[in-house]
Amino acid sequence: MNDKQPNADGGATALQQAQLIEAIVEAGPVMARLRRDLHARPELCYEEVLTAELVAGRLTDWGIPVHRGLGQTGVVGIVRAGTSNRAIGLRADMDALPMQEQNTFPHASRHPGKMHACGHDGHTAMLLAAAQHLARERNFDGTVYLIFQPAEEGGGGGAAMIRDGLFERFPMEAVYGMHNWPGLAAGQFAMSPGPVMASYSTFRIVIRGKGCHAALPHLGLDPVPVAAQMIMAFQTILTRNKKPLDAAVLSVTNVHAGEATNVVPDTCELTGTVRTFSTRVLDLVEQRMREVAQHTCQAFGIECEFEFIRTYPPTVNHQAPAELARRVMGGIVGEANVLDQEPAMTAEDFAFMLEAVPGCYGFIGNGLGDHRAVGHGAGPCTLHNASYDFNDEILPLGATYWVRLAEACLAPS
Incomplete structure (x- = not known):
């Protein structure tokens, strides 16, 4: 320290x-x-x-x-x-x-x-x-x-x-x-x-697809690969959207989807935390996360719920x-x-x-x-x-x- x-x-x-x-x-x-x-x-x-x-x-x-x-x-x-x-x-x-x-x-x-x-x-x-x-x-x-x-x-x-x-x-x-x-x-x-010390914010994203038999994925809308795309894309916010000298941490800490190995789930939920040293950077991260989440889901024909809660400022x-x-x-x-x-x-x-x-x-x-x-x-x-x-x-x-x-x-x- x-x-x-x-x-x-x-x-x-x-x-x-x-x-x-x-x-x-x-x-x-x-x-x-x-x-x-x-x-x-x-x-x-x-x-x-x-x-x-x-x-x-x-x-x-x-x-x-x-x-x-x-x-x-x-x-x-x-x-x-x-x-x-x-x-x-x-x-x-x-x-x-x-x-x-x-x-x-x-x-x-x-x-x-x-x-x-x-x-x-x-x-x-x-x-x-x-x-x-x-x-x-x-x-x-x-x-x-x-x-x-x-x-x-x-x-x-x-x-x-x-x-x-x-x-x-x-x-x-x-x-x-x-x-x-x-x-x-x-x-x-x-x-x-x-x-x-950093700001502390949390997020919750619900990706709403359409469940089906895992052997017949073309009959549903699988939210899991959409979630995978979204998680990886979030990290580009830190490496390609904000200035390199501006510190920020974006962590997806929970991924919840499905209950059985042979069922494509209806939904996938992501939760996690964002931490920054300035409100300006926090504004940018929240805006880009929202856009990435909504547009990724749109690209796959799936709906998205996005919630971002600012708990403590820096x-x-x-x-x-x-x-x-x-x-x-x-x-x-x-x-x-x-x-x-x-x-x-x-x-x-x-x-x-x-x-x-x-x-x-x-x-x-x-x-x-x-x-x-x-x-x-x-x-x-x-x-x-x-x-x-x-x-x-x-x-x-x-x-x-x-x-x-x-x-x-x-x-x-």
């Missing part, structure tokens, strides 16, 4: 030498217990009731006003200091994935079929740790909105909070997000302006916020430990917030997996893997970053 290879030893040294806030370091064990409690009771998108209760309860205990219900289960905390009308937002996601955890350590999921396999438990804990410090010290001039978002994993919780008035009720000049990244050493960050960092965030990261771990973020074809619904307000999305190293306790699963410590676990050692680093970022953005004039 980076222009430099992650270095475990270098990252560990960076973590040891990082300029962390001492009070946050001292609260680290408490935050780790909170994080593990969240990990043990994961909740899926729009079901984050217990998580939201915990978040709202902690914020209230620290004297932070709380607003609830944006995006159904979202929570927004407000920390004000000084007299300035300026404001920024810091966002963490709260939901888990519909996966069965393979880990057996004590804080493994107690909810069958649900798991914090993407580190949202850690994201929530880091922002809570930062919230506690911001409320206690208030070493800034303005307002920090603490955005605890539901339903990032395919539920569009960021868009739901925006529809419920997030930016109208809590006006802010910039919004910031952060995700842990396995393989990037603990003690390192990654940040770049421009696109860092995540595109704004220049000035990204540069500021990178400077803050460098001030904590040193410039050598802030790598350039290579764009990934994964998607992130923080993209909706960046479409509405300037801001940026950064990455914090989660290490190489050796932080996991005895009892972890046999798989690697990668995102969306049943053996994943968040690295509690980076909680103070992430919380320190949030605090220093808020102080830098809202420095007294």
